[in-house]
Amino acid sequence: MIITFKQLPVIVFVFLTSFCLPAQQVKFGQVTEEELMETVHPTDASAPAAVLYREVKTSYKYIQGDGFHVSTSIYEKVKIYNEAGFSYATITEKLYKNGASNESVSGLKAFTYNLENGQITKTKLSKEDTFSKSLNDYYNEEKFTMPLVKKGCILEYEYKIESPFPYVLDDFVLQYDIPIKQQEIVLSAPEYFAFNPKINGYLQVRPTYETKSGKISFMSTERGSGLTNSGSKSTLSSINYIIRVTRIQMKDVPALNEEPYVNDMDNYRSVAKFELQYVQFPESPRQAIADNWENVIKRIYENDNFGGQIGYAGFFKEDVAAVIGNLTSEAEKTMAVFNHVQQRMSWNNFTGYHTDKGVKAAYKERSGNIADINLILVSMLRAAGLQAYPVLISTRDNGVPVFPTRQGFNYVIAAVQLGGANLFLDASDKFTTSNLLPPIALNWFGKIIKEDGTFETVSVFPDELSNEINMMNVSVNQDGGIDGRIRKQYTDYRSYIFRTRYAALTSDAYLEQVENNHPGLEILGYAVDGKLKTGAPVIENFDFHMDMQSEVIGDRIYFSPLFFSALTENPFKAEIRNYPIDFNYPWQDKFMVNISIPQGYEVTSMPEPILLALEDDLGSFSFNIRQQQNGLQLAVEMKINKAVIPAHYYENLRELYKKIVEKETEKVVLTKIAGDGYSERTAGGR
Numbered sequence: 001m002i003i004t005f006k007q008l009p010v011i012v013f014v015f016l017t018s019f020c021l022p023a024q025q026v027k028f029g030q031v032t033e034e035e036l037m038e039t040v041h042p043t044d045a046s047a048p049a050a051v052l053y054r055e056v057k058t059s060y061k062y063i064q065g066d067g068f069h070v071s072t073s074i075y076e077k078v079k080i081y082n083e084a085g086f087s088y089a090t091i092t093e094k095l096y097k098n099g100a101s102n103e104s105v106s107g108l109k110a111f112t113y114n115l116e117n118g119q120i121t122k123t124k125l126s127k128e129d130t131f132s133k134s135l136n137d138y139y140n141e142e143k144f145t146m147p148l149v150k151k152g153c154i155l156e157y158e159y160k161i162e163s164p165f166p167y168v169l170d171d172f173v174l175q176y177d178i179p180i181k182q183q184e185i186v187l188s189a190p191e192y193f194a195f196n197p198k199i200n201g202y203l204q205v206r207p208t209y210e211t212k213s214g215k216i217s218f219m220s221t222e223r224g225s226g227l228t229n230s231g232s233k234s235t236l237s238s239i240n241y242i243i244r245v246t247r248i249q250m251k252d253v254p255a256l257n258e259e260p261y262v263n264d265m266d267n268y269r270s271v272a273k274f275e276l277q278y279v280q281f282p283e284s285p286r287q288a289i290a291d292n293w294e295n296v297i298k299r300i301y302e303n304d305n306f307g308g309q310i311g312y313a314g315f316f317k318e319d320v321a322a323v324i325g326n327l328t329s330e331a332e333k334t335m336a337v338f339n340h341v342q343q344r345m346s347w348n349n350f351t352g353y354h355t356d357k358g359v360k361a362a363y364k365e366r367s368g369n370i371a372d373i374n375l376i377l378v379s380m381l382r383a384a385g386l387q388a389y390p391v392l393i394s395t396r397d398n399g400v401p402v403f404p405t406r407q408g409f410n411y412v413i414a415a416v417q418l419g420g421a422n423l424f425l426d427a428s429d430k431f432t433t434s435n436l437l438p439p440i441a442l443n444w445f446g447k448i449i450k451e452d453g454t455f456e457t458v459s460v461f462p463d464e465l466s467n468e469i470n471m472m473n474v475s476v477n478q479d480g481g482i483d484g485r486i487r488k489q490y491t492d493y494r495s496y497i498f499r500t501r502y503a504a505l506t507s508d509a510y511l512e513q514v515e516n517n518h519p520g521l522e523i524l525g526y527a528v529d530g531k532l533k534t535g536a537p538v539i540e541n542f543d544f545h546m547d548m549q550s551e552v553i554g555d556r557i558y559f560s561p562l563f564f565s566a567l568t569e570n571p572f573k574a575e576i577r578n579y580p581i582d583f584n585y586p587w588q589d590k591f592m593v594n595i596s597i598p599q600g601y602e603v604t605s606m607p608e609p610i611l612l613a614l615e616d617d618l619g620s621f622s623f624n625i626r627q628q629q630n631g632l633q634l635a636v637e638m639k640i641n642k643a644v645i646p647a648h649y650y651e652n653l654r655e656l657y658k659k660i661v662e663k664e665t666e667k668v669v670l671t672k673i674a675g676d677g678y679s680e681r682t683a684g685g686r
Helices: 005-010 032-037 083-089 295-304 314-323 328-343 360-367 369-382 494-504 507-517 647-664
Strands: 047-062 069-082 090-098 104-116 119-124 131-133 139-145 154-163 180-192 191-200 209-221 232-253 271-279 388-393 411-418 423-425 447-448 456-457 466-476 482-490 523-529 537-546 550-552 555-559 585-597 601-605 611-614 620-629 631-640 666-670
Touching: 005 611, 032 090, 032 104, 047 083, 069 083, 069 601, 083 090, 090 104, 090 154, 104 139, 180 191, 191 232, 232 271, 295 447, 295 456, 314 328, 314 360, 314 369, 328 369, 328 411, 360 369, 369 388, 369 411, 482 494, 494 537, 611 647, 620 647
Parallel strands: 047 180, 466 585
Antiparallel strands: 047 069, 069 154, 090 139, 104 119, 104 154, 131 139, 180 232, 191 271, 209 232, 388 411, 388 447, 411 423, 447 456, 466 482, 482 537, 523 537, 550 555, 555 666, 585 631, 601 666, 611 620, 620 631
């Protein structure tokens, strides 16, 4: 008798499996006095906490009448060294749901261990310390906070996550923000699910592979014949199959330390990903899931909530006609349609490339998720006769989809082809404009999808420099204070960031933040232009007074000619870096400073001019100061010409910033002129 998997809902599965445990197996409840007395991590004294042991085991099981489910058991034993580690006492799981199907947590067992008067005490997690809530239409959250957390304590907990979604496995995180002394990760999957394992990150990870036997046992019933239906009997049968086991065992895993100018540290965290390539059940054809980019893009495009929404433009045909009016150029039509969608629609803070409400309902309700809004934009642009296409993107916190995967994308924007170039648009944000996407969308590459479902890979990083130009007039006072006036101008991403940060603030609230960022600064007058004019520069003007910006010693005054704008600390402290340096966008900062010195003083020392450049035209720094009749004139320019700088340039970039700090903190020295109005330096004239 042949049993196909179409019959399996009435079959009982029995998995005959066992797991090979690591040599140093840790059992629940094994907490020693030595562990509790440990005050610092043996190899990372800065660590606020550490994982002493961690075990994650994922396996498949068959639920009669419902098909395959995934079960993941999690066990962790965590040491808390100091108060900074208390945050690791709260554990959160994000659980996916789809209609009536949802992931769930079960079997939670947790204790906190402390050493009290030489005795080990343990406190059990209570129900009052567990919390459940719905995050949105797609996710629930389960959270628990360990009790009686103190310096030196040990946290121990275990639980299971049951998932009815066998085609998608969560990533197996191999590296935390704290050290992990020992861990074991195991995936056991039936041969019917073909996964392609990939290891992200910079740690050397060597999975091992093995196979085991599994058996499906089921009862089949043969009915008798005749009016009495006599002779029915049940027969126990079975199917043998192979279980593929992937095992990762690691010791002394270092913490992932935060680095400046990284798009998202999680992109560089060591993670094991298992992408399902295909499913093939007995007596059934192979079902490809994600084996190449062509298939991935084709599946996304053919979905009714993606490609099916783009041509659905008849209901706003009249609106398009009214928006473009008598405009004739494609560029004008593009921006007219974009501005209409941007002002009409409100983003509900949900990402995704599938529409939530659908473009018709979202347009009517004037709100939707990213796909609702930007697929409306694509549709209206096409209705206006423009070459517009959707562009799939992965946001910064979603990682970079290097390998073919539908889960790698979570965002969609619009592209319009004008003059042989792509113009990128995102109407979900009130402060974006053409080729200026929200920073979360600036993540390496996107996939432009054409009408036939083919695609083109394009960079979404901007090429134009975003500028901050500062013009300052400063008077140095004999008591060490300064008075002055500043004019600041921000363009492109600099202006976008200004608007997103401060658009909702009153002038008083904004100025309070500025003064708090520069202790001692007092802003005496303020005016801003372009605060809400998207696409235009933002221009600020204000007068100020600030104490203690100069050091007065005897008859001399010492000050940095950039004053409170000087870079005083190198952001790149690590000697070695494995990750690219991500500035989000190319930028340029300029300072033009006119400095008036107190009457009766002369300049006796000032920094030497300097010009520095990174190789391959990646960036530069110039510093030039010269004397004028009544003081000094300073010109400083810093440029980074690429949004992302590869890691192998890090040493040079770090050295550049070191020299910038040295130069910008170097002092001008003023010396009081002798009582007759002349000193030896000035007696002969200049």
